[in-house]
Amino acid sequence: MGGFLNVLKPPGMTSHDVIGFVRRVLHVKRVGHAGTLDPAAAGVLPVAVGASTRLIEYLELADKTYRAEVKLGLATDSGDDTGEIIESMPEFTLPDAETIEAALARFRGRITQVPPAHSAIKIGGRRACDLLREGKKVDMSSREVTIHRLELLACRKDTLLIDTDCSKGTYIRSLCADLGVVLGIPATMAFLVRRRVGDFALEDALTLEELKERGASALLAPSDFLSHLERYDLNPLREKAFCNGLATGERQHIPQSDTLKVYASGRFIGIGRFDRSNKEVVPVKVLKP
Known part of the structure; x- marks a missing residue:
């Protein structure tokens, strides 16, 4: 089980309280959130579940x-x-x-x-x-x-x-x-x-009651919520090497950003860092199928 949740944090709860609630509802220990909200505040709290917790640091980069x-x-x-x-x-x-x-x-x-x-x-x-x-x-x-x-x-x-x-x-x-x-x-x-965190909008956020009712069906695909990162389409022949921790070495084009969301054959496979000295993409976080 893995993915993102768009949770509407109510006033009076800490962000950590929300994480505890998600763990109990989904019966998963590996849960984290991006961008702490004060207990008195309300609004969008992006939550990551399972392997997607490795992407929290990239959610925090969003406006x-x-x-x-x-x-x-x-x-x-x-x-x-x-x-x-x-x-x-x-x-x-x-x-x-x-x-x-x-x-x-x-x-x-x-x-x-x-x-x-x-x-x-x-x-x-x-x-x-x-x-x-x-x-x-x-x-x-x-x-x-x-x-x-x-x-x-x-x-x-x-x-x-x-x-x-x-x-x-x-x-x-x-x-x-x-x-x-x-x-x-x-x-x-x-x-x-908080009305928005990157692609997470208040209008789409789930209350805790709605989350409890929907359970795991509320999980969202991580790739849909990283639009603030530049996309890099990897040569499919280099996918295995990338997933094994090797730089692309293909030099398809020079991206504008150093932090990239990497795709292969149209599938999101992880986060890469562009090494400008060698002009290649180095794997940072790989999400293997």
Whole structure:
């Protein structure tokens, strides 16, 4: 048994809780997920089962779409409304649409952000949030991410509703807090829904009840959910060599990307790396029939 699942994670569950649920439903131990969602968040959680767990790292390369509520007037240590309030502004005037748009424009494109310390990012092999719970000081390094799209959908007295397409590694909590800094009003993330991870869309995601009902029939072909990787069609005569760990040596063409999804005779057989010095595709993850 193997393949991907498009699971709708409900708020209140951890991503690991979902993995435990999938194991019980499918009676399979080898299960993993791509892109952790905070317990309070909801939305698309790609899950890999069986041999397909070897492809999780490639799912995490995909861009993502989020919808978030930004609560204005307070900031928390965690960047969302589950944390301790560290700054408050009970009285403020909501900026006009033009000012908000100008602020959003500053975050489009390639930006630098500091991830929240209350996160699953590992520091010295330990999760930052676990270190914080132990009372240890955590220094988070800044990182570059890309915001492909950032739109204001609605604004109320103290809340903004935003929608964004972004690269892997983007923290929406940090985006909300940084937006507040630009507006001159403390801000925190009130709610988050992940609407897309690469080819996994919210509209197609299964609730836990639906997954329990469908069981193994809900499994999806991995090759259908790797469109963010460039395709390389291997000469069928080289398939056996590739599956045995040998480079293609055929030099059919020069791919644009270094990480490739490899096909032979129209079948997805694994992930390859393009060696530009030797101009050949080297097998990285082979999924044998």
